[in-house]
Amino acid sequence: MPRDYDVIVIGAGAAGLSAAVAAADTGARVLVVEGDTQVGGSSRLSGGHFYAAGTSVQAQAGVYGDTADAMFEHYMTLNQWLVDPAVVRRYCDLSAPTFEWLQALGVKFPAQGVYPSGVGSIPRGHQPEGSGEAVVQVLDGHRSHKGVDLVLQSRVTGLITDADGQVTGLQIGEDSANCAAVIMATGGFGANADMLKTYYPDAAASGDWGWYIGSAGAQGDGIALGQRVGATLAGHNRGLLLVTPGFSRDLEVLLPNWLILVNQAGRRFADESAPYTVLGGLITHQQSAVFAVFDEQARRDAKPNSMSQAYWVADVLARKAEEGVIHRANTLADLAASAGVDPRGLQGTVARYNFDAQNGADSAFFKSGGLQSISEPPFYAVEVRPAIVCWTGTGLRIDADTRVLGEDEKPIAGLYAAGETVGNLHGDRYVGGGGSFGPCIVFGKLAGEQAAHFAAALNN
Numbered sequence: 001m002p003r004d005y006d007v008i009v010i011g012a013g014a015a016g017l018s019a020a021v022a023a024a025d026t027g028a029r030v031l032v033v034e035g036d037t038q039v040g041g042s043s044r045l046s047g048g049h050f051y052a053a054g055t056s057v058q059a060q061a062g063v064y065g066d067t068a069d070a071m072f073e074h075y076m077t078l079n080q081w082l083v084d085p086a087v088v089r090r091y092c093d094l095s096a097p098t099f100e101w102l103q104a105l106g107v108k109f110p111a112q113g114v115y116p117s118g119v120g121s122i123p124r125g126h127q128p129e130g131s132g133e134a135v136v137q138v139l140d141g142h143r144s145h146k147g148v149d150l151v152l153q154s155r156v157t158g159l160i161t162d163a164d165g166q167v168t169g170l171q172i173g174e175d176s177a178n179c180a181a182v183i184m185a186t187g188g189f190g191a192n193a194d195m196l197k198t199y200y201p202d203a204a205a206s207g208d209w210g211w212y213i214g215s216a217g218a219q220g221d222g223i224a225l226g227q228r229v230g231a232t233l234a235g236h237n238r239g240l241l242l243v244t245p246g247f248s249r250d251l252e253v254l255l256p257n258w259l260i261l262v263n264q265a266g267r268r269f270a271d272e273s274a275p276y277t278v279l280g281g282l283i284t285h286q287q288s289a290v291f292a293v294f295d296e297q298a299r300r301d302a303k304p305n306s307m308s309q310a311y312w313v314a315d316v317l318a319r320k321a322e323e324g325v326i327h328r329a330n331t332l333a334d335l336a337a338s339a340g341v342d343p344r345g346l347q348g349t350v351a352r353y354n355f356d357a358q359n360g361a362d363s364a365f366f367k368s369g370g371l372q373s374i375s376e377p378p379f380y381a382v383e384v385r386p387a388i389v390c391w392t393g394t395g396l397r398i399d400a401d402t403r404v405l406g407e408d409e410k411p412i413a414g415l416y417a418a419g420e421t422v423g424n425l426h427g428d429r430y431v432g433g434g435g436s437f438g439p440c441i442v443f444g445k446l447a448g449e450q451a452a453h454f455a456a457a458l459n460n
Ligand SMILES: Cc1cc2nc3c(=O)[nH]c(=O)nc-3n(C[C@H](O)[C@H](O)[C@H](O)COP(=O)(O)OP(=O)(O)OC[C@H]3O[C@@H](n4cnc5c(N)ncnc54)[C@H](O)[C@@H]3O)c2cc1C
Pocket: 010, 011, 012, 013, 014, 015, 016, 033, 034, 035, 036, 039, 040, 041, 042, 043, 044, 045, 046, 047, 048, 049, 050, 132, 154, 155, 156, 157, 185, 186, 187, 188, 213, 214, 215, 217, 218, 219, 221, 222, 390, 391, 418, 419, 420, 421, 432, 433, 434, 435, 436, 437, 438, 440
């Protein structure tokens, strides 16, 4: 039976569009099926940062000698080797060549946009001009120019397999299309509360404080569709959570550095200006409520800053204290009692912190800025939680060639996956800004090439 297409890509985000362009370049007839009314998914809303080692733009920025080997070692060590080394290795090896491919397609990455985006001093984050939206536009332009068909408002409801379990097409409600290979690029499941409960309990634990910053299409369809044809999953309870006092649904990446964080023992446990990639995990690790503590002077001086700390400002903090959302008391002992924190612990912690502030050095956690004594009543304590879901990490297990792995540990013939729907790339700690978008492009392009080769072999 003639096939409708060689390759059908499900999802038109960064991963799907990269896959479509690469598959077309490899000679395949390609269709992209997108459930939304427009292309882009969460990628369109994203910063579009790309985490890569050994790029030409790093060199322009004066960062020389960075390598895939160094990136791999850092990635594995950060995650205590609890990630899939073959998949991570492929990402590291292909990060620079794929980054150059994306540049050659027309995405601009200025040298001043290169920065250390995670835990580590080597600048591997690359910020594109025009953020994720510009990347999506460039990729979609190439998709269109290469004659890749696109259907919008068409949510895929099932995969079709033959008697051997090979994926041979897909269904969109009553309609179906057949092809040699399907690429799953459906993104994550941040917008699906049930899936968060099942696959990302740390996110669900924040209760109604939790919200997802991405697109409504992030329903985890890749997981559901894949499992129905025998795909295996990986990456339980992984993703990225940002810390918030839950006042509103504005995206805030960092806490102000003029507060301290204490657990229920009243004890500090981290540099409060720790990278956002680790702060959420440090709070979860306390296994207790965590409070931001500050005094009247800090509240009075609180102003918005470049990290868009829109609600850590004087009048909002005063209002929230009036509303009872923020605990307020004239003594630390009363503040501790109100918040349910050990008073001796809190008093001792603040005494040590104030001593450090007077000496100008945080002897416990080496916080480099914002050190000011907590001494002017009233005192304030507000609970913060890692509750803002940025992306999710549970998903389909792939091999290093993006083939989806089945329960028999073999690739499911005809099924490939790329982007946030993949589950065996991320560990417990996010490697840094660009560590989700970068691999979407890397594995999207690779999946496109691999699926096109698979289709060509079937056609011959
Ligand atoms: C605001 C924001 C900022 C971010 N900033 C960064 C950053 O700077 N760096 C970084 O590394 N990461 C960042 N991330 C995360 C990163 O952008 C995402 O992980 C990445 O863009 C996901 O790309 P994707 O192609 O896998 O999925 P998406 O871009 O979400 O695309 C998936 C597409 O599949 C469609 N789809 C889903 N199911 C179906 C179905 N059944 N049938 C048809 N279509 C379907 C969806 O509608 C969607 O359009 C950010 C995320 C957000 C939301």
